[in-house]
Amino acid sequence: MRRPAPKIVALGLALALVACGDAAPPRSTATARALPSLAATGASPDDVVVARVDERPVWGSCVAAQAKAERVDAKTALQQCIDLELAAQEAERRGLATDPDVGDALEQALASRFVEREFSQRFRSVADLPASVVEPVFKKNAWRMHREEYRGSFFARIELPESEKGTPADVAAGEAAQKAYATLASRADLFPDDVEGALRAAAGPGMKVSGSNADPATFGPSSRLQAYYHEPLFAIPAIGQVAPPVRGAYGWDIILFTTRLEPLERTREQVLEDLWPALRLRYFMLWSAEAGKGHVQPYAYDDATLQKLLGGDQ
Numbered sequence: 001m002r003r004p005a006p007k008i009v010a011l012g013l014a015l016a017l018v019a020c021g022d023a024a025p026p027r028s029t030a031t032a033r034a035l036p037s038l039a040a041t042g043a044s045p046d047d048v049v050v051a052r053v054d055e056r057p058v059w060g061s062c063v064a065a066q067a068k069a070e071r072v073d074a075k076t077a078l079q080q081c082i083d084l085e086l087a088a089q090e091a092e093r094r095g096l097a098t099d100p101d102v103g104d105a106l107e108q109a110l111a112s113r114f115v116e117r118e119f120s121q122r123f124r125s126v127a128d129l130p131a132s133v134v135e136p137v138f139k140k141n142a143w144r145m146h147r148e149e150y151r152g153s154f155f156a157r158i159e160l161p162e163s164e165k166g167t168p169a170d171v172a173a174g175e176a177a178q179k180a181y182a183t184l185a186s187r188a189d190l191f192p193d194d195v196e197g198a199l200r201a202a203a204g205p206g207m208k209v210s211g212s213n214a215d216p217a218t219f220g221p222s223s224r225l226q227a228y229y230h231e232p233l234f235a236i237p238a239i240g241q242v243a244p245p246v247r248g249a250y251g252w253d254i255i256l257f258t259t260r261l262e263p264l265e266r267t268r269e270q271v272l273e274d275l276w277p278a279l280r281l282r283y284f285m286l287w288s289a290e291a292g293k294g295h296v297q298p299y300a301y302d303d304a305t306l307q308k309l310l311g312g313d314q
Contacts, residue, residue: 050078053085119287126272126279133283137275144271148218152259153233154192156180156199159208159251170247176202177245177252184254188240195242195256216261233257 051058058081067077096102126134158173180202184190196211203209217223219234232243236257243255272279 051082053082054089056085056089058082058085114291115288118291119284123280123283123287126276129279129283133286134272134279137279137282138268138272141271141275144274145266145268147261147264149263150216150218150261151233151257152216152261153214154195154211154256154258155214155229155253156192156196156209156211156256157251157253158199158203159210161251162249165247172204173207173252174245174247176204176207177254181242181245181254184242185244188238190240190242190256192256192258195254199254213258216259229253229255 048060049057050060050063058078062081062084063074063077066072066080067074070077070080072080091102123129158177160170160173164170177199180195180198183198183202184195187194192211192213196209199211200209214229214233215224217225217230217233219230223230225233226248228246228248232246233255236243236255239257239260241257243257245252245254247253
């Protein structure tokens with residue numbers, strides 16, 4: 001369902017009321033209020049008058065919005081805007097301009113037009129936002145400019161505690177791991193089940209075999225993996241291949257290279273472009289709070305969700 005342009009919302013309601021004929025008298029004047037005219041100004045300082053109805057202007061913004069919403073040509077859209085203006089004037093003649101329901105719709109339309117003119121048209125990119133909003137967010141997201149290569153992996157393991165290193169059981173487990181590796185070494189199409197299955201087939205009686213995914217990690221000092229593990233992992237040429245068995249603190253591992261996140265270098269502008277939707281939303285909350293000072297209507301928004309969008313506590 002297409003959303004009508006702000007001007008059309010209020011005038012469309014007036015048109016619907018007029019179409020019903022001479023309705024009941026307006027509600028008590030105790031609840032009625034005078035309404036400002038949508039025709040008083042254009043949608044923006046450079047809006048143009050394209051027609052007049054009893055000396056009241058029909059604006060180009062109405063025609064453009066109507067053409068877009070209804071998918072009609074400019075001539076048809078112009079006639080629709082003229083019809084809406086005629087309906088609005090007839091609604092005023094019948095006293096509907098002071099009806100509270102019409103007033104509510106008009107207030108919403110005016111608010112929408114105010115936001116469009118004072119916010120949407122003024123804040124179109126990160127460059128339009130105050131530095132006091134942009135810089136703290138960028139500082140927390142500067143890490144997005146430089147990303148190292150990340151590798152994901154799976155390991156199949158014959159479990160033996162470090163205290164049993166060098167024992168006959170440890171030697172036997174190492175031989176079983178080498179036997180399994182011999183069946184896998186020439187392949188480049190391996191999945192975790194292939195590796196774990198090969199190790200279970202090679203393991204001797206009483207050997208405990210397990211398999212698990214390791215968290216994606218980078219190579220070098222920043223890696224969260226132990227050295228015995230991440231060095232063989234980053235030596236594997238391609239996804240789907242395995243490294244020779246390694247003895248770690250928990251047993252004998254055969255490591256499978258499963259996924260790769262490419263290294264990435266990005267500019268400040270590229271990072272901010274990604275953050276633009278969330279930055280714009282955050283600034284709108286601040287802008288609307290400032291614009292609404294002195295009004296009694298409360299509002300609320302989900303700041304936790306905004307923080308997630310912006311990459312952490314902002």
